[in-house]
Amino acid sequence: MGKRTNTATWNEKYNRWQINVQKDGYRRSFYSSAPGRTGQREANAKADAWLDDGISPTGERLEAAYNQYRQECKENMSTTEYNHVDSVGRVWIIPNLGKRKITELNDGDVQKMLDKAVAMGRSKKTIQDINGILNKFLKWCRRNKKTTYRPDDVHIPASARLKGKTVLQPDDLCTLFSTDTALYKGKRQKDEYIHAYRFQVLTGLRPGELRGLRVKDIQGGVVYVQRSVNVYGETTQGKNENAVRSFVLSDLARCELALQLQEYPSESGYVFPLPSPTAYRERWQKYCASNGMTKTTPYELRHTFVSVVKTLPVGEVKPLVGHSESMDTFGIYRHALQGEDTETAEKINRLFRKLLTDQPKDKDAQAPNKTE
Incomplete structure (x- = not known):
């Protein structure tokens, strides 16, 4: 000692x-x-x-330690999680800090890296991701007795810009719920994923959660979100610990669900048998272009949902989208789900109906025809 x-x-x-x-x-x-x-x-x-602490100065470089950490992540993480660790390491951590001895790393080194990211125009979220991955790596280093260093005086620069989120506008939503066709090879045809688009914007599900939703996950008008399918086809429990959740469907969402199951019954057990994430994104954006709508991504349908329901109390919205800090989804709050969450579903239904009916009538005249 x-x-x-x-x-x-x-x-x-x-x-x-x-x-x-x-x-x-x-x-x-x-x-x-x-x-x-x-x-x-x-x-x-x-x-x-x-x-x-018994740590001796071995002179190990951060790059070598990060490569060990990366290998452990590869063995224990999903492909998506590992690729994130690998990407941040290759692009930011190793080029900026790799030559430093792990026992000599300090707040100044880390702050310079984050400041550099700001100077290069990276968004605030990107910088938070870099800082988050580095902190997880340093926690691994402390656990493995490579260092005792903890970033204490490191901060996300105030000048880091927030990347704006694109969402569907009210007239876009009117088109989405009044038009189920898109142009394919010069002909207007019904879009087979129309109910998936609508269901996602009505529930705020992430694209991976939509892909992982099974018929058995919906019981008595309550959706139990239990899995997500990532871009590599891997089934996970979702983006974070709050991703496993449940909520009551609004009437509009129930209607889209019923139409999906009626028109496109699936033998696989999945509610929405979707193509690859890339193909689904391309189909959605073709639908937007065909109908003169704001160009967005499938993930931004989730952002649209949050934008529509932002007038609701934050305590009602967070559990719906999996952002709650503490929620016993299937346990002692089951009765609350059948009461308070039903009331929340009714509020969401009213918000969407009001938005869809309050638009000027001339918008309807400009909207493309429904299925021919």
């Missing part, structure tokens, strides 16, 4: 506490920006933890 013989001192230039300690001939500095003696104790505690 190492023993510290000095204490942290205040650095006026950088407005933080700093302490330098040495172990096995290797010197490290620890910092804290907290004011007063709290900051001094915090910096000292970091130094003590390093002295006591």
Whole structure:
């Protein structure tokens, strides 16, 4: 066990506490920006933890450690999750931090990488993803006794831009619910995925959740979201721990579901037997182009749903889209689902009906014909 013989001192230039300690001939500095003696104790505690943790300075480069982490991720993650770790590592973490010794990495190094991403025009979400993957990697490093470093003074730059989300406008929605055809090879034909488009915009399901929805997941007008099928055809439990959820269908959504099952019965058990994600996206965008609608992606149908229901209390919307921080989907709140969630479904139904009926009548005259 190492023993510290000095204490942290205040650095006026950088407005933080700093302490330098040495172990096995290797010197490290620890910092804290907290004011007063709290900051001094915090910096000292970091130094003590390093002295006591048994980590020795092997000189391992971050790139080598990240490659080990990446291999472990490949063995334990879905293809989608692994590709995200791999991509962020190849594009951002290794080029910017790879040559640093893992035991020498500090807040300044990390902040420079995030600042560089901002300067290159990357969105706030992209920078949050980079920071998130790096933190998961560092947690793995601490667990494997490669470092004790925790980014304490790193922040997402305020100048990071938010990428705007494109959603369907009210007249687009009127077209979606009044027109079920699109142009294919110069001829107007019924779009076989029309009920999938409408159901997605009425429920806020992610594209992968729509692909993974089975007939048995819908019981008595309640949808139990239990799986997602990713772009590689892998079945997962969804994007995050809140993805498994349930909600009551609105009347409009029930109608689209009934039409789907009636017109396109599936032997596979899936409600919407969709093509590959790329093909589904192309079909949706062809439908938009054929009918003069705003160009969007299937995922932006989910954004459209959130935009329409944004007047509802946030506590009602989050569980619907899988953003709730705590929700016992199939447990003690089953009675609440049959009561409060039914009321929420009615509110959603009213919002969509009001939006679809409040548009100027001349919009109907401009809309393309229904199925011929």
